Amino acid sequence: MKIYRANILFTPTPKAFEVIEHGYVAVDEKGLVQGVYQQLPDSLQAEPVVDFGDKLLIPAMCDLHVHAPQYRNQGIAMDLELLPWLNTYTFPEESKYKDIRYAEKMYRRFVRDLWRVGTMRTVAFATIHREASCLLADLFKQAGMGAMVGLVGMNRNSPDTLSNSVDEMVRDQKALIEHLQGQDLVRPILTPRFVPSCTPEMLTAYGKLAKEYNLPVQSHLSENRSEIAWVKELEPESTCYGDAYLRYGLFGQTPTLMAHCCYTAGEELRLMKKHQVFVVHCPTSNCNLASGMAPIRTFLNEGVPVALGSDISGGHHLSIFQVIQYTLQISKLKYADSQGQLPFLTLSEAFYLATKSGGSFFGKVGSFEPGYEFDALVIDDNDLHIDNYDLPHRLERYTYLGDDRQIVKRFCRGQEVEEPRV
Amino acid sequence: MKIYRANILFTPTPKAFEVIEHGYVAVDEKGLVQGVYQQLPDSLQAEPVVDFGDKLLIPAMCDLHVHAPQYRNQGIAMDLELLPWLNTYTFPEESKYKDIRYAEKMYRRFVRDLWRVGTMRTVAFATIHREASCLLADLFKQAGMGAMVGLVGMNRNSPDTLSNSVDEMVRDQKALIEHLQGQDLVRPILTPRFVPSCTPEMLTAYGKLAKEYNLPVQSHLSENRSEIAWVKELEPESTCYGDAYLRYGLFGQTPTLMAHCCYTAGEELRLMKKHQVFVVHCPTSNCNLASGMAPIRTFLNEGVPVALGSDISGGHHLSIFQVIQYTLQISKLKYADSQGQLPFLTLSEAFYLATKSGGSFFGKVGSFEPGYEFDALVIDDNDLHIDNYDLPHRLERYTYLGDDRQIVKRFCRGQEVEEPRV
Numbered sequence: 001m002k003i004y005r006a007n008i009l010f011t012p013t014p015k016a017f018e019v020i021e022h023g024y025v026a027v028d029e030k031g032l033v034q035g036v037y038q039q040l041p042d043s044l045q046a047e048p049v050v051d052f053g054d055k056l057l058i059p060a061m062c063d064l065h066v067h068a069p070q071y072r073n074q075g076i077a078m079d080l081e082l083l084p085w086l087n088t089y090t091f092p093e094e095s096k097y098k099d100i101r102y103a104e105k106m107y108r109r110f111v112r113d114l115w116r117v118g119t120m121r122t123v124a125f126a127t128i129h130r131e132a133s134c135l136l137a138d139l140f141k142q143a144g145m146g147a148m149v150g151l152v153g154m155n156r157n158s159p160d161t162l163s164n165s166v167d168e169m170v171r172d173q174k175a176l177i178e179h180l181q182g183q184d185l186v187r188p189i190l191t192p193r194f195v196p197s198c199t200p201e202m203l204t205a206y207g208k209l210a211k212e213y214n215l216p217v218q219s220h221l222s223e224n225r226s227e228i229a230w231v232k233e234l235e236p237e238s239t240c241y242g243d244a245y246l247r248y249g250l251f252g253q254t255p256t257l258m259a260h261c262c263y264t265a266g267e268e269l270r271l272m273k274k275h276q277v278f279v280v281h282c283p284t285s286n287c288n289l290a291s292g293m294a295p296i297r298t299f300l301n302e303g304v305p306v307a308l309g310s311d312i313s314g315g316h317h318l319s320i321f322q323v324i325q326y327t328l329q330i331s332k333l334k335y336a337d338s339q340g341q342l343p344f345l346t347l348s349e350a351f352y353l354a355t356k357s358g359g360s361f362f363g364k365v366g367s368f369e370p371g372y373e374f375d376a377l378v379i380d381d382n383d384l385h386i387d388n389y390d391l392p393h394r395l396e397r398y399t400y401l402g403d404d405r406q407i408v409k410r411f412c413r414g415q416e417v418e419e420p421r422v
Numbered sequence: 423m424k425i426y427r428a429n430i431l432f433t434p435t436p437k438a439f440e441v442i443e444h445g446y447v448a449v450d451e452k453g454l455v456q457g458v459y460q461q462l463p464d465s466l467q468a469e470p471v472v473d474f475g476d477k478l479l480i481p482a483m484c485d486l487h488v489h490a491p492q493y494r495n496q497g498i499a500m501d502l503e504l505l506p507w508l509n510t511y512t513f514p515e516e517s518k519y520k521d522i523r524y525a526e527k528m529y530r531r532f533v534r535d536l537w538r539v540g541t542m543r544t545v546a547f548a549t550i551h552r553e554a555s556c557l558l559a560d561l562f563k564q565a566g567m568g569a570m571v572g573l574v575g576m577n578r579n580s581p582d583t584l585s586n587s588v589d590e591m592v593r594d595q596k597a598l599i600e601h602l603q604g605q606d607l608v609r610p611i612l613t614p615r616f617v618p619s620c621t622p623e624m625l626t627a628y629g630k631l632a633k634e635y636n637l638p639v640q641s642h643l644s645e646n647r648s649e650i651a652w653v654k655e656l657e658p659e660s661t662c663y664g665d666a667y668l669r670y671g672l673f674g675q676t677p678t679l680m681a682h683c684c685y686t687a688g689e690e691l692r693l694m695k696k697h698q699v700f701v702v703h704c705p706t707s708n709c710n711l712a713s714g715m716a717p718i719r720t721f722l723n724e725g726v727p728v729a730l731g732s733d734i735s736g737g738h739h740l741s742i743f744q745v746i747q748y749t750l751q752i753s754k755l756k757y758a759d760s761q762g763q764l765p766f767l768t769l770s771e772a773f774y775l776a777t778k779s780g781g782s783f784f785g786k787v788g789s790f791e792p793g794y795e796f797d798a799l800v801i802d803d804n805d806l807h808i809d810n811y812d813l814p815h816r817l818e819r820y821t822y823l824g825d826d827r828q829i830v831k832r833f834c835r836g837q838e839v840e841e842p843r844v
C-alpha cells in the first residue's frame with residue numbers, strides 16, 4: 001500500500017470538484033485507489049506516507065484523439081480548411097513514417113511530450129505503416145503510459161504513398177493485435193481514417209475485425225461542412241454521416257470514438273445517443289481549421305458521452321489542460337450565440353470530460369474513487385499561487401496559466417512515470 | 423550605433439512578413455532603427471556586431487488594453503458574464519488598491535510579468551486611486567518599458583469603495599499629468615471606465631480634459647449585449663453606444679482606444695471609421711466572459727484601426743502571442759459562421775495588429791523600418807525547432823507553442839530591458 005498526502009481534487013460527477021485539503025489517497029499494490037481520506041483510518045496509520053505538502057494532486061489527463069505522425073506539424077500550417085490541409089500538409093508528413101528511423105525520432109519526442117504535459121492515457125492515430133505503428137505502441141509500453149494505438153486504413157482519395165489495400169490493412173492490423181497480445185496498458189484500436197478515405201470494402205473489413213476481435217473503433221465525424229457534403233456524395237444510401245459508419249458495424253457496436261461532431265444534430269445525434277458513441281471534442285483543432293463549434297452542451301443534455309482530444313496537428317498544443325480551457329471558451333461562445341439558451345460548461349464539467357469521462361474508455365480511470373486505477377499528477381503551483389486562492393481557484397489558475405513546469409510527478413496505474421528517453 | 427545580427431522578421435504591412443535570414447539591424451544612439459540589411463553596407467562595416475546566431479529577432483509586443491489592478495484575478499473566476507462579473511469579482515479586487523502597499527506588491531508582479539511575456543508597450547487601466555496610479559507609472563518608468571497609464575473615473579453604478587466624484591477625478595488626473603510631466607516613454611491616458619460607470623457630468627469633465635491637455639482616451643465599447651441594452655437606457659439621446667462617447671468629445675477627437683467592439687456595426691462602425699477610433703480586440707476576454715466574437719475582418723475591410731489587448735483579468739493570459747493565436751482562431755470561427763464570406767486573418771495580419779498597428783498608438787513603434795523605435799525580442803526557439811522549419815513557420819510555432827522561456831532578450835526604444843525587481 002502507498003499513501004500520498006496532498007491537496008486532492010477530482011470530479012466523481014461533472015457537477016463539482018471533490019476537494020480534500022491536505023488529504024490522503026491510499027493506492028494498493030495493483031495501482032488501484034483504496035480510498036481518499038481527510039484523516040487516515042486506523043487501519044492505515046502504520047503505513048508510511050509520501051507527503052507532497054501544499055501541492056495539488058489531481059487525476060492525470062486523457063487525450064482521446066491525437067495524430068502521432070502529425071507531430072512535426074504541430075503549431076504550423078494552419079492557413080487552410082480540413083480537406084486541402086490534409087492534402088497539402090498532413091498526408092505528405094504521414095508518408096514519411098514508412099521510414100522507421102524517422103518514425104522513431106519523432107514518436108519518441110511525441111511520447112516524451114505527452115508525458116511532459118501530464119497525459120497518461122492516449123488514444124492515437126498512427127499511420128498505415130505496420131512497423132511504425134508497432135513501434136509507437138512499444139514506446140508507450142516502455143514509458144509505462146496507457147494508450148490505444150490505431151494503425152490507419154485508407155484506400156481512396158489518398159496519395160499512393162499513403163494508401164493501403166484492404167488486405168494490407170487486415171494483415172497489418174492483425175500483426176499489431178498479435179504484437180500487443182497479452183498487453184493491457186497498451187492496446188490496439190481499429191482506425192478507419194474517415195469515410196472519404198475508406199471504400200465500402202475497407203469499412204466492411206473493419207466491421208468484421210471489430211466483431212471478430214471485439215475491438216474498439218475510432219474515426220472522424222462531421223468535422224467540416226465540405227467533408228459532410230462529400231460524404232453525402234460518397235455514401236448516398238446513408239441517412240447521415242454517422243449512419244455510414246453504423247451500416248458497417250463501426251458506430252457503437254463496439255466502444256467507439258468519433259472525433260469532432262461539430263455539425264452533428266437530428267438523426268446523427270439520435271444514433272450517437274442510442275449507440276453511446278463518444279464525441280471526442282477537439283476545440284483547438286476546430287478553431288485552427290475553421291471547422292466550427294461542436295454543440296457540447298447539447299450532447300451532454302442528450303446523454304451522449306463526451307471526451308477531449310488535442311488532435312495534433314489540427315490542434316496546436318498537446319496539453320489537455322489547454323483543451324479544457326478551449327472547451328470552456330467555446331461553450332461560452334455557443335452560449336453567446338444562443339443568446340443564453342445553451343448554458344456554458346463549468347470548470348468541473350470540463351475537467352470531468354478530460355478525466356473521468358475520457359478515462360472511462362480505458363476502464364476505471366480518471367477519478368480517485370475506490371477501485372479506480374491511480375493515474376495522477378502532482379502540481380507545484382507555487383509560482384502561480386500568489387495570493388491565497390482556494391483550492392478550486394488554484395486548479396483553475398493552473399489550467400489557464402500553467403504549463404509543464406508545474407507538473408512535478410506523474411503516475412499511471414499506481415506507478416510513477418519517469419521522463420521517457422528521446 | 424549598435425548592430426544586431428539574427429533572423430529578422432517583421433510586418434511593414436499586414437500582407438506578409440519581411441524576412442531576413444541572418445540579417446542585420448542598425449540602431450542609433452536615440453534607439454531608432456537606421457535600417458535592416460542582408461549585408462551590412464560599407465558605412466557600417468567598422469561597427470561591432472552583436473550576433474544572436476540562429477535566434478529570431480522580432481518587434482516586441484504591444485498590449486493596448488489591460489487592467490493592471492485585476493492582476494490577482496488572472497486565470498480565475500470566469501463563471502459569470504461581464505456585468506455580474508464586475509460586481510462580484512472585479513470591483514472588490516480593485517477597491518484594494520487604496521492600500522498602496524497592496525498596490526505595490528501586485529503592480530510590481532504585473533510589470534515584471536509583462537516583461538516576461540515580451541510586452542514592451544502597454545496601455546493600462548489603473549484604478550481611481552491617485553497614489554497607486556502614480557506608482558504604476560513609476561514602475562513602468564523604472565523598468566524602462568513604454569506605457570500609458572489611466573487613472574479611472576467612475577461615479578455611478580459603482581460600489582462606494584470604488585467611486586470618485588468628478589472633482590476628485592479631475593484633481594487626481596491633473597496630479598497624474600503633473601507627475602508624468604516631461605516623461606515621454608510613460609504617459610497618462612484619460613480613462614472613463616465605461617458609460618454605465620460615468621455620469622454625463624463625468625464624461626463632460628473628461629471631454630474637457632482631453633481638449634485642454636490634448637490627451638488620448640481609452641474606454642470600453644459594445645462588449646456584451648446586456649451592457650449595450652443598459653447604455654441605451656442610460657443615454658437615450660445617443661444614436662448608438664459609440665455616439666455616447668462622441669457627444670462628450672471622447673471618440674476620436676483625440677486618439678482613442680475602445681476595447682472589445684464585439685457588436686459594433688452600422689452607425690457605430692461608421693463613426694469609428696470616420697473618427698479613426700481604434701478597436702482593441704481582446705479575444706481571450708471575449709471568450710472567457712461569454713461576450714461574443716468581434717468582427718475584426720469587417721473592421722479591417724472598413725479601414726478602422728485595430729490593435730490587440732490581453733484584457734487581464736477578463737483575459738486569462740498576459741501574453742500577446744496568445745492573443746495573436748486567439749485572434750486567428752476567432753477569425754476562423756467567424757469565417758465558418760459566415761460560411762466563408764469573411765476571410766479569416768493570416769498570421770502576418772495578426773502579428774501586424776500586435777506590433778505595427780498597436781505600436782502606432784505610441785508613435786513609430788512596432789516595426790523595424792527606418793526611424794522606428796527599436797522595440798524588439800530575441801527568441802531562442804531551439805527547443806521548439808525540431809525539424810528544419812522555415813523562418814515564418816518558426817515564428818508561427820513560437821506563437822502557438824512558445825512561452826516566456828524562449829524570450830532571451832528584450833529591448834524598448836533601443837535599450838535592453840532587464841527583469842524588473844518584484
